Amino acid sequence: MEEQCAKAFSEFTEVVRRLRKECPWDSTQTHESLKPCLVNETQEVLEAIDILNAGGNGDNLCEELGDVLLSVVLHSVIAEEEGLFTMEDVIAGVSEKMKFRHPRIFSPQDEEICSLSWEELKKREKARRKKR
Structure with a gap:
C-alpha cells in the first residue's frame, strides 16, 4: 500500500x-x-x-x-x-513538526517533553526553527 x-x-x-x-x-x-x-x-x-x-x-x-x-x-x-x-522539504518539515508536536506518541520515553502542553510545544518548535 x-x-x-x-x-x-x-x-x-x-x-x-x-x-x-x-x-x-x-x-x-x-x-x-x-x-x-x-x-x-x-x-x-x-x-x-x-x-x-x-x-x-x-x-x-x-x-x-x-x-x-x-x-x-x-x-x-x-x-x-x-x-x-522542494516537495521533499515540505513533506519532511510537516512530518518533523507532527512528530515533535505529538511526543506522547513518538517520544513517550521523554517524560519532560511529554509533560509540555500543545502551546508549549509550539513555542519550542518556533525557537528551534529560529536557531536554524
Whole structure:
C-alpha cells in the first residue's frame, strides 16, 4: 500500500511538473496568482465536508481534497523552480513538526517533553526553527 501511494504521488508530481512546462495557464502561475485558487479549493473542501455530514458518500470530499493537493504540489513545484525548497522539504518539515508536536506518541520515553502542553510545544518548535 505504501509503495502504491508513493508511486501515485510521484507520478502526480511529474504530471504537475509537465503542466508547468507545457500548459499555457499552469506555466505562468505564481504563488501570488494561485492564492485565490487555494482559498477557493479550501472553501470547496469545507462544503464537501458539509455534504458528507448531510449523508453524502464522500466522493465530493475526495475530489476536493485532490484539488487542494494539486494546489500544494503546484506551489511546491514553483518553489522548487525558484530554488526556495522542494516537495521533499515540505513533506519532511510537516512530518518533523507532527512528530515533535505529538511526543506522547513518538517520544513517550521523554517524560519532560511529554509533560509540555500543545502551546508549549509550539513555542519550542518556533525557537528551534529560529536557531536554524
